[in-house]
Amino acid sequence: QQPVQSPQAVILREGEDAVINCSSSKALYSVHWYRQKHGEAPVFLMILLKGGEQKGHEKISASFNEKKQQSSLYLTASQLSYSGTYFCGTERGLERDDKIIFGKGTRLHILP
Amino acid sequence: DVKVTQSSRYLVKRTGEKVFLECVQDMDHENMFWYRQDPGLGLRLIYFSYDVKMKEKGDIPEGYSVSREKKERFSLILESASTNQTSMYLCASSSTGARSPLHFGNGTRLTVT
Numbered sequence: 323q324q325p326v327q328s329p330q331a332v333i334l335r336e337g338e339d340a341v342i343n344c345s346s347s348k349a350l351y352s353v354h355w356y357r358q359k360h361g362e363a364p365v366f367l368m369i370l371l372k373g374g375e376q377k378g379h380e381k382i383s384a385s386f387n388e389k390k391q392q393s394s395l396y397l398t399a400s401q402l403s404y405s406g407t408y409f410c411g412t413e414r415g416l417e418r419d420d421k422i423i424f425g426k427g428t429r430l431h432i433l434p
Numbered sequence: 435d436v437k438v439t440q441s442s443r444y445l446v447k448r449t450g451e452k453v454f455l456e457c458v459q460d461m462d463h464e465n466m467f468w469y470r471q472d473p474g475l476g477l478r479l480i481y482f483s484y485d486v487k488m489k490e491k492g493d494i495p496e497g498y499s500v501s502r503e504k505k506e507r508f509s510l511i512l513e514s515a516s517t518n519q520t521s522m523y524l525c526a527s528s529s530t531g532a533r534s535p536l537h538f539g540n541g542t543r544l545t546v547t
Contacts, residue, residue: 323493324476354535363524364477366535409477411536420465420484420530423493426476 323348325412327425334400335433342395342428344410353386353393354411354422357404364409367395397430405432437461438539440525446545453512455542457525463537464530466508468492468500471522471541480523483508484530515546 356364370386411422441456479492
């Protein structure tokens with residue numbers, strides 16, 4: 323029932339770009355993205371609602387294709403501070419129910 | 435700033451003990467959640483509450499129960515702790531708005547011996 327994230331892990335050099343994907347077998351109302359650094363709580367990045375929207379947050383942006391039940395997170399010109407584990411959380415169904423189910427995460431490691 | 439406080443950062447309990455994990459939020463949020471986090475498995479939802487005295491099972495409720503007597507407090511109860519419940523437990527809260535993010539506590543690392 324968890325959304326599927328890919329890749330499981332990625333290693334980049336500072337300045338390189340990354341894409342993290344999140345897909346679901348069920349219709350989605352919304353997709354959340356969070357980043358968790360080691361030993362810390364997950365921190366909110368952005369929410370996308372059904373309707374195929376895109377959002378941006380500094381050099382981190384995301385898209386949501388509700389027909390394909392997929393979302394992608396784009397990290398442009400990655401910085402060392404981007405290292406961590408990224409989780410997508412999905413709200414399933416055609417209407418909002420506030421219950422967020424997370425994927426297994428994507429570990430991102432940025433090398434200097 | 436929203437603050438979600440979990441009562442213990444580390445907890446060690448024995449098999450068979452009844453364990454209470456407490457979570458308090460200070461932003462009058464309607465929704466509260468308990469997740470457990472294990473390496474390679476991500477965050478898995480145990481229970482969810484959308485109002486006082488209301489609860490809904492998540493994906494892995496077996497062996498757990500919850501209590502929400504007051505809006506700001508959501509407790510996770512392990513009726514009889516087992517070693518396979520050794521994990522990091524994360525509490526979160528959110529309001530009911532469509533774009534409301536989850537705010538997480540710092541987690542409780544529970545070890546059952």
